[in-house]
Amino acid sequence: NAGVMQNPRHLVRRRGQEARLRCSPMKGHSHVYWYRQLPEEGLKFMVYLQKENIIDESGMPKERFSAEFPKEGPSILRIQQVVRGDSAAYFCASSPQAGVVGSPLHFGNGTRLTVT
Amino acid sequence: AQKVTQAQTEISVVEKEDVTLDCVYETRDTTYYLFWYKQPPSGELVFLIRRNSFDEQNEISGRYSWNFQKSTSSFNFTITASQVVDSAVYFCALSEATGNQFYFGTGTSLTVIP
Numbered sequence: 001n002a003g004v005m006q007n008p009r010h011l012v013r014r015r016g017q018e019a020r021l022r023c024s025p026m027k028g029h030s031h032v033y034w035y036r037q038l039p040e041e042g043l044k045f046m047v048y049l050q051k052e053n054i055i056d057e058s059g060m061p062k063e064r065f066s067a068e069f070p071k072e073g074p075s076i077l078r079i080q081q082v083v084r085g086d087s088a089a090y091f092c093a094s095s096p097q098a099g100v101v102g103s104p105l106h107f108g109n110g111t112r113l114t115v116t
Numbered sequence: 117a118q119k120v121t122q123a124q125t126e127i128s129v130v131e132k133e134d135v136t137l138d139c140v141y142e143t144r145d146t147t148y149y150l151f152w153y154k155q156p157p158s159g160e161l162v163f164l165i166r167r168n169s170f171d172e173q174n175e176i177s178g179r180y181s182w183n184f185q186k187s188t189s190s191f192n193f194t195i196t197a198s199q200v201v202d203s204a205v206y207f208c209a210l211s212e213a214t215g216n217q218f219y220f221g222t223g224t225s226l227t228v229i230p
Contacts (some may be wrong), residue, residue: 013134035220043220045209045217045218051127102213104163107153107161107163109160110160
């Protein structure tokens with residue numbers, strides 16, 4: 001039973017380029033969370049999605065960042081026109097239940113984005 | 117205001133010592149859930165334990181134990197007879213029954229010295 005799969009593991013982009021981060025949830029999980037971890041900091045919530053639906057995007061920067069979770073395929077976190085401050089580890093987590101009441105999040109290994 | 121506070125940024129102990137990682141949370145919900153996660157140097161996040169707000173029994177799993185006290189809004193984590201493999205960053209987290217988010221503390225970096 002595969003866990004949460006994120007790819008790529010490491011991503012290097014130059015300023016101004018686009019970054020696409022992919023996340024396939026655990027089998028049977030229909031809810032996906034994205035978190036960002038800046039160096040030496042904790043995990044900051046970005047967005048919570050269900051299939052074809054954004055439930056809560058209160059943690060997403062207003063510009064350049066978007067997320068989707070289509071009916072088929074992985075969830076995508078997209079960062080347009082990256083800047084150095086976007087360099088961070090981006091973690092995806094999945095959960096089987098609506099509202100995640102009591103269910104722990106299962107995390108992927110993260111994508112480490114470096115903007116040069 | 118921080119929903120989850122881990123006041124200890126870094127802790128170093130010598131192997132075989134016991135160590136307690138503190139976690140204080142804040143919520144107005146009567147139903148909520150508390151979690152601990154481990155992030156070893158390899159970077160992945162490993163789920164360790166979940167407690168709900170109605171169960172204040174302490175829990176022990178091998179060398180790990182957790183002390184949940186609603187009166188002080190704390191959910192502390194103790195590692196007994198620490199080992200080098202315990203070296204990691206440990207995160208405490210809170211989820212509320214009324215919301216969608218998990219709130220994470222800033223983490224405690226534990227180094228176990230051989």
